[in-house]
Structure formats: structure tokens, C-alpha cells
Amino acid sequence: MSQETILVADDDREIVRAIQKLLEMEGYRVLCAYNGLEALEQLVEQEVHLIILDIMMPKMDGLSTMMKIRESKNIPILLLSAKTEESDKVLGLSMGADDYISKPYQPAELVARVKSSLRRYLYLGNREKAKEEKSNAIENGGLLLNLDEKQIYVDGDPVKLTATEYRIVELLMKNRGRVFSAEEIYERVWKEQAFATENTVMVHIRRIREKIEINPKVPKYLKVVWGIGYKMEKY
Structure with missing residues (x-):
């Protein structure tokens, strides 16, 4: 307790x-x-x-x-x-x-x-030690992506992502603030030409939100830019 x-x-x-x-x-x-x-x-x-x-x-x-x-x-x-x-x-x-x-x-x-x-x-409160232990990492607000471990931490707690979810998060974390279309995300993550891939990407985005957001319906980090695509909000 x-x-x-x-x-x-x-x-x-x-x-x-x-x-x-x-x-x-x-x-x-x-x-x-x-x-x-x-x-x-x-x-x-x-x-x-x-x-x-x-x-x-x-x-x-x-x-x-x-x-x-x-x-x-x-x-x-x-x-x-x-x-x-x-x-x-x-x-x-x-x-x-x-x-x-x-x-x-x-x-x-x-x-x-x-x-x-x-x-x-x-x-x-123990951030300096955490930085030393996770030197090859990207921080964004309460998110920390350890590139060596292929692991994301949310407010210090490890969160389990699938391989595809991790690649999406890695792409967006490395380009915080940049908007990616669903087609661009698909081509970069799946390494295939995008064709009618909006729903596939949308489902993965929804699952990621359920894992990293306090309120997935009102996301703090993983935002949709209507009519354009998705981005990781920069903090």
C-alpha cells in the first residue's frame, strides 16, 4: 500500500x-x-x-x-x-x-x-540517476523512451508495447511536434507502400493511447491533427 x-x-x-x-x-x-x-x-x-x-x-x-x-x-x-x-x-x-x-x-x-x-x-526526484542509467533515451514530459532497451516509461513506470507500437512511438518521439500522415507512418513503420492504411494506423494509435495516456479520449501526448495526421506533442 x-x-x-x-x-x-x-x-x-x-x-x-x-x-x-x-x-x-x-x-x-x-x-x-x-x-x-x-x-x-x-x-x-x-x-x-x-x-x-x-x-x-x-x-x-x-x-x-x-x-x-x-x-x-x-x-x-x-x-x-x-x-x-x-x-x-x-x-x-x-x-x-x-x-x-x-x-x-x-x-x-x-x-x-x-x-x-x-x-x-x-x-x-531521482532523475539525474535515471539519466545516467538511460543515457541513450528521449524524454518528453512524463515519457521516457529508452532506445537501448526498446522500452518506454510513463511517469517512471515501464509500459509494454508491441513491436509495431514501439516503432510508431519511436518515430513520433524522435520527431516531437512534427505531423505525420497515416500513409507516412505506415511506410516508415511497416516498410511497405501505403494503400488504404488509415484504419490500420488509427487502430495502433488508439492502442498506444490506451497504454500511455491518463485519459485516452483526451490525450496529452499522442494528438490527431484532423485531416492531416498524427503527432507527438512536444513538452
């Missing part, structure tokens, strides 16, 4: 209680705060590995609290807010948040994002 400690800060006590119960069922130790000042006090007194922080709170709002935390700590911060405008998300992320979850949230998605952020944080 997990031993990490998570601090949940929200002025809505019912939400705090629900998140606390959800995370404790996953084996985490949970601390509770009901405004920004209480959250800062908990951080002084306790070792915390991740914070779930509501934006709209009394005494000190979530964004101000986050800025104060970022002065001395780089622990993951997940913003939780009823604000769903894209500008609010961009603002929160640009100010130092690691992720942004809109209310009402899906419990399974919240748990998945907590686990992903914790894995990334604990893995990146």
Missing part, C-alpha cells in the same frame, strides 16, 4: 471528507485543511508529497497559497476548481500547478491524476 501523504485543502468540508475517504481507500495518508493559511501550516508541520488545492478559499485563496508554496517546495500541486474556462486552467498551470481538475470531478480520474503526479514526482 502507498505510504505517501496528501494534503487536501478546500473550504467545502464535504468535498474534503469525500476526497479523504477516496484517497485513504487507495492507501494514502491524508491531511485536511479548509483554507490557504491552514494548508501552509500543515506543510510546516508535516511532510507532504502532493497537494490538492481548491482555488476559491477564504483567508488565502488557492493561487496565492500555491505561489507561497512554490517559493520553497516543488511538490506536485493539483488545482481543484469549479471554474472551467480554458483561461482559468492556463493561468493555474502557468503559476505553477502540475494539473487542473474541474468540479464536479470523476473519482476515478482524480485518483488516476494523483497517482500519475506522485509517480512523476518521485521518479523525477
Whole structure:
């Protein structure tokens, strides 16, 4: 079971209680705060590995609290807010948040994002050692492709790909940001002339997303450029 400690800060006590119960069922130790000042006090007194922080709170709002935390700590911060405008998300992320979850949230998605952020944080805490061990590797956000091992790691965890899936990922990782048509992907990966290959490539892309994305329906890394093809988003 997990031993990490998570601090949940929200002025809505019912939400705090629900998140606390959800995370404790996953084996985490949970601390509770009901405004920004209480959250800062908990951080002084306790070792915390991740914070779930509501934006709209009394005494000190979530964004101000986050800025104060970022002065001395780089622990993951997940913003939780009823604000769903894209500008609010961009603002929160640009100010130092690691992720942004809109209310009402899906419990399974919240748990998945907590686990992903914790894995990334604990893995990146040992990143220099990982780089030494995986010198012939390509990094992109939470993805690390070890070219010697022919292995991809997602937030530090190895993910098993088929040989064809690996070749697609390798092609896109080596050319992050570049858009490839389905025909071009097919010819480079299958080493054959492309003819009516859109569905074949699409199925493989879908399977890869299911393995490397938190939410395959809203992918972070493997993006479709409608009418053109696919790309690996550059981070």
C-alpha cells in the first residue's frame, strides 16, 4: 500500500471528507485543511508529497497559497476548481500547478491524476540517476523512451508495447511536434507502400493511447491533427 501523504485543502468540508475517504481507500495518508493559511501550516508541520488545492478559499485563496508554496517546495500541486474556462486552467498551470481538475470531478480520474503526479514526482526526484542509467533515451514530459532497451516509461513506470507500437512511438518521439500522415507512418513503420492504411494506423494509435495516456479520449501526448495526421506533442 502507498505510504505517501496528501494534503487536501478546500473550504467545502464535504468535498474534503469525500476526497479523504477516496484517497485513504487507495492507501494514502491524508491531511485536511479548509483554507490557504491552514494548508501552509500543515506543510510546516508535516511532510507532504502532493497537494490538492481548491482555488476559491477564504483567508488565502488557492493561487496565492500555491505561489507561497512554490517559493520553497516543488511538490506536485493539483488545482481543484469549479471554474472551467480554458483561461482559468492556463493561468493555474502557468503559476505553477502540475494539473487542473474541474468540479464536479470523476473519482476515478482524480485518483488516476494523483497517482500519475506522485509517480512523476518521485521518479523525477531521482532523475539525474535515471539519466545516467538511460543515457541513450528521449524524454518528453512524463515519457521516457529508452532506445537501448526498446522500452518506454510513463511517469517512471515501464509500459509494454508491441513491436509495431514501439516503432510508431519511436518515430513520433524522435520527431516531437512534427505531423505525420497515416500513409507516412505506415511506410516508415511497416516498410511497405501505403494503400488504404488509415484504419490500420488509427487502430495502433488508439492502442498506444490506451497504454500511455491518463485519459485516452483526451490525450496529452499522442494528438490527431484532423485531416492531416498524427503527432507527438512536444513538452
